[in-house]
Amino acid sequence: MDRQWWHGKTAYQIYPKSFKDGNGDGIGDLRGIIDKLNYIKQLGIDILWLSPIYRSPFIDNGYDISDYQDIDPQFGNMDDFDELMTKAHDLNIKVIMDLVVNHCSSEHEWFKKACADPYCEEASYFYFREGKDGRAPNNLRSNFGGSVWDKVPGQENLYYCHFFAREQPDLNWFNPRLRQRIYDLINWWLDKGIAGFRIDAIMSIAKDPDFPDYPPDALGDGLCACGAMNESCNDVAELFLKELQEEVFRPRQTFTVGEVFSIQPENIEKYIGNKGNFSTIFDFEARTALCHHCAYYAYEKLSVAEFRDALFKAQQLSNEHGFLATVLENHDEPRALSCWLPAMWQNPMGAKALGTIQLLLRGIPFVYQGQELGMGNTHFNSIYEMKDLQSFEEYRRCLNHGLTDSVALGVLNAQARDHARTPMPWDNSLNAGFSTSTPWMRLQQDYQQINVKSEEQDRCSVLWHYRQLISLRHNDNFKETITYGRFEPQPNPNRHTIAFRRVTDKQCLLVASNFGENPVWLDCGWQARTLLSSGEHQLKDGHLILEAGASAVIQIY
Ligand code: GLC
Numbered sequence: 001m002d003r004q005w006w007h008g009k010t011a012y013q014i015y016p017k018s019f020k021d022g023n024g025d026g027i028g029d030l031r032g033i034i035d036k037l038n039y040i041k042q043l044g045i046d047i048l049w050l051s052p053i054y055r056s057p058f059i060d061n062g063y064d065i066s067d068y069q070d071i072d073p074q075f076g077n078m079d080d081f082d083e084l085m086t087k088a089h090d091l092n093i094k095v096i097m098d099l100v101v102n103h104c105s106s107e108h109e110w111f112k113k114a115c116a117d118p119y120c121e122e123a124s125y126f127y128f129r130e131g132k133d134g135r136a137p138n139n140l141r142s143n144f145g146g147s148v149w150d151k152v153p154g155q156e157n158l159y160y161c162h163f164f165a166r167e168q169p170d171l172n173w174f175n176p177r178l179r180q181r182i183y184d185l186i187n188w189w190l191d192k193g194i195a196g197f198r199i200d201a202i203m204s205i206a207k208d209p210d211f212p213d214y215p216p217d218a219l220g221d222g223l224c225a226c227g228a229m230n231e232s233c234n235d236v237a238e239l240f241l242k243e244l245q246e247e248v249f250r251p252r253q254t255f256t257v258g259e260v261f262s263i264q265p266e267n268i269e270k271y272i273g274n275k276g277n278f279s280t281i282f283d284f285e286a287r288t289a290l291c292h293h294c295a296y297y298a299y300e301k302l303s304v305a306e307f308r309d310a311l312f313k314a315q316q317l318s319n320e321h322g323f324l325a326t327v328l329e330n331h332d333e334p335r336a337l338s339c340w341l342p343a344m345w346q347n348p349m350g351a352k353a354l355g356t357i358q359l360l361l362r363g364i365p366f367v368y369q370g371q372e373l374g375m376g377n378t379h380f381n382s383i384y385e386m387k388d389l390q391s392f393e394e395y396r397r398c399l400n401h402g403l404t405d406s407v408a409l410g411v412l413n414a415q416a417r418d419h420a421r422t423p424m425p426w427d428n429s430l431n432a433g434f435s436t437s438t439p440w441m442r443l444q445q446d447y448q449q450i451n452v453k454s455e456e457q458d459r460c461s462v463l464w465h466y467r468q469l470i471s472l473r474h475n476d477n478f479k480e481t482i483t484y485g486r487f488e489p490q491p492n493p494n495r496h497t498i499a500f501r502r503v504t505d506k507q508c509l510l511v512a513s514n515f516g517e518n519p520v521w522l523d524c525g526w527q528a529r530t531l532l533s534s535g536e537h538q539l540k541d542g543h544l545i546l547e548a549g550a551s552a553v554i555q556i557y
Contacts, residue, residue, distance in 0.1 A: 001322060002274055006195075006255045008483035009046035010359070010470050011096075011366045013198075015331045016053050016075055017061060018423045019369055021435035028423070028434070030076035034084050039452065041091045043372060043463075044470030047255070048088060049198050051331055052098045053081070057107050059167040060144075060389060061421075063098075063200060064105035068185045085193050094195035096255060101182050102204040103168040111169050114160075115153050125178040126169050127161035128152060129211060137161075138211040141223035145393040148226050161211070163204045163226045165389060173205045173240050183248045196255030199278065203260055206230040206237035219295060231262075238270060241277035255279045257325045257364070262288050265317055273322030280364050283324040286310035286340070287333070297398045297411045304515045305495040307340050312500070315362055315487040326361045328354065329368035334419040338377035345515050345549055348374050352465040352534035353513035353551035357498050359469040360511040360553060362487040367466065369424050370444075373455055374462035377419045378444045383409060385442050386418045425451035465534055472532055472553065481507045494520055497546070501556075512544060513551035520546050527557035 014033060022031025030053065040048060052062035055070040062072065071081055088095050104111065114123035129137040129149075136149035142163055149159040150166045161170045172178055186197070207229060214224035230237070249256055258278040260271060271281050289310045290302055302310070318324045328336035341350045351374030359365050380386055383395050391412050398408035412418075418441070425447035426433030432447040444450070455461035473482050481504045490499035496516025502509045509531070514520045522544045530539065535550025544554055 004255075004279065005253065006047065006094075006279060006364065007323065008473065008479055009094075009364060010044060010473055011047040011049055011257075011325070011364060012040055012043065012045040013049045013051065013330060013366055013368045015051045015369060015421060017440065018421050018434075020424060020426065021437075021439070022076075024436040025074075026435050026437045026440050027074050029074065030071070030080035030084055034080070034087055037084075037087050037091055037093065041093060043367075043467055044474060045093060045367075047094045047096060047195065049096050049257075049366065050098065052100060054100075057105055057167065059105070059165055061387075063100050064103070064107075064165065064168045065100055066105040066107035067109075068104075069188060082192075089193070094255070095193075096196040096198055096257075097189060097194050098200055099186065099197035100200040101171060102201045103162060103164060103170045106167045106169055118152060118155065118158055121177070124175050125172055125181075127172050127207070127209075127211075129159055129161070131157045131159055139213045139216065139223050140211075140226040140229060141217075141219070141221070142166075142226060144390055145397065147223065161207075164201070170204070170207075173207075174209055179240070179243070183244070186248050190252055190254060196249075196257075196279070199256055199258045202241070202258050203230050203234070203237055205240055206233035206235075208233050208236075234267070238277070245277045257282065257366075260284075263317070268317055268321050272318065272324065276322055280323050280325045282327050282330075282366070283311070283314040283318075283363065284327070285314040290339075295397075295401075296394045296415065297401060297403060297408070299411075299415060302340070303495065304342065304498065308498045311357070311361065311498070312487075312489050315500070316489075319362065319487055324363045326358050326363040326365045327368075328358050329371045329420060330366070331368070331420045332417050334415055334417075335375050335377045336371060337374060338414070338419070342515060344517070346376055348462050349535055349549040350374075350515065351462045353515065353549060355462070355466055355469055356511060356532075356534065356551035356553065357513050359466075359473060360482065360502065360509070361500070362485065362502065368420065370420075372463055372466040373425070373450050373452065375425075375444055375450055376446070377413065378422050378442070380409065380413055380416070380418065380442075383412070386412065386416060387421065387441050388417045391416045391418055427451050427453035468532055478507070478509070478531070478555075480504060481509055485509070490522055493522060496520070497522070508556040510544060510554040510556055511552075512546055512554075514546040514548055517548050519548065522546065524554055524556050528554050529557075531555055 017028045019028040020032030020036050022029050053075045054065045055067035055072045056062045110122040110125050136147045140148040142148045144165050152158045162168050214228050216222045217224045256278045258281040260281040261284050337346045395408050422444045423434035423439045428448040432443050455463035481502050485502035485504045488501045493499045497514050497520045499512035510524050524544045526542050528539050531553045533552040536547040537550050537552045538545045
């Protein structure tokens with residue numbers, strides 16, 4: 001595998017609306033981010049991913065873009081952005097933006113022109129189709145519920161396609177002129193000095209332009225999840241992605257991370273590595289295992305062993321080919337502690353042990369804002385405290401399915417995207433130091449204890465543990481192994497333990513976390529030393545003895 005500048009780097013995701021408010025209106029913004037760049041630097045971050053800051057009506061919190069070349073006034077303006085770039089550059093932090101080009105906003109001028117004249121150039125940027133026998137062109141269900149089709153305003157039998165909300169019309173990638181416009185705007189941002197993109201919902205561009213009907217799925221509304229079309233059209237996406245990679249990204253050494261779910265082992269080479277269409281893609285194997293067979297309301301938690309198996313499967317798949325972006329949280333997920341760990345370890349010890357795993361796995365780790373503090377889920381008292389359109393839709397589905405209000409709320413309290421979007425707790429003052437006025441969204445209930453200021457003052461905090469983990473990744477003595485070392489599962493742990501080795505010809509590291517109730521013994525040979533740990537452990541008689549809730553990184557000679 002060719003070496004690239006981004007190998008061995010650690011990334012951090014900011015959800016700008018909830019990170020830090022710089023102008024006192026209760027909404028996070030670019031000035032807030034500028035203000036906190038030193039915090040990010042101290043954490044040891046190399047790459048910063050900003051969720052969308054483009055102009056948007058915010059139906060899906062910025063993932064509905066009405067102008068790709070402007071900053072939304074809620075976040076500031078282009079001068080603020082340029083200042084952010086200069087300061088990040090001075091701190092040696094690369095910035096990547098979110099690239100949302102499966103769809104735009106219904107407020108984008110392309111869509112407005114298309115609706116005004118369905119035969120104009122811009123109309124060909126979208127999927128406009130005639131209805132069939134008085135109904136929508138086909139029976140796909142959008143990711144946010146309901147048909148993927150809505151009528152073009154003012155038209156009797158003409159529909160446009162949207163795989164997400166109706167305010168997010170899908171772009172027609174089959175049109176080369178549309179693709180060129182997308183490439184132009186990508187180049188425009190690269191010229192501004194960004195290092196790359198996280199590429200949103202990109203596999204949704206895989207479409208069959210004939211839009212056939214699909215066999216209805218188990219939800220019982222006669223529709224079929226639109227993902228079924230994506231899965232059957234992966235080859236189409238592949239062509240578009242190859243062009244994008246060869247014509248736009250590769251010549252500029254752009255770092256790209258794709259939001260790609262369910263990779264088939266035989267396809268991995270198409271996505272990552274020397275021949276891949278992205279630099280890396282997120283590892284959603286555990287997330288996919290969680291969603292496996294069920295409707296949103298019927299989800300079941302994974303056991304530690306199932307979670308471990310999913311992580312290891314992805315690691316073994318990518319060992320030979322390239323790097324995955326390891327991820328425990330993002331703006332679409334509940335908090336990792338609450339989602340992946342048993343109740344007894346949903347605390348700072350568990351957060352440290354989980355962080356140890358993520359930061360030492362082979363790949364490019366993405367840490368999500370607040371993860372480094374060990375934030376857990378929020379306890380929402382009512383659906384009215386939530387803000388996300390998906391939560392509203394899923395709540396409605398729960399009720400339709402016959403669940404009571406409180407059971408429905410319980411489902412969302414386990415799974416909603418809102419958990420990731422509560423304001424970042426900077427201190428224990430009113431509004432958690434996030435803003436001088438009431439935040440746009442409620443705070444997580446534990447902010448008086450779990451916040452940056454308190455954790456900075458406590459050397460045993462989750463924050464300090466993350467700082468140490470990232471600093472170990474940068475350490476010249478171990479960088480090569482942590483970056484390029486093979487991943488190998490550690491033999492014979494019990495089902496509560498996640499343990500693996502990172503191995504090169506010259507070095508071997510054992511990484512282990514114990515999420516059980518009892519100590520665990522792991523073989524490590526007689527010559528070993530501890531590089532980093534959380535909780536209690538011993539090296540004795542050729543074993544690493546890890547107490548319950550502990551984690552350790554051990555060098556084996
Ligand atoms: C991606 C984003 C999510 C958004 C969706 C539609 O999955 O991560 O937040 O709602 O795409 O753009």
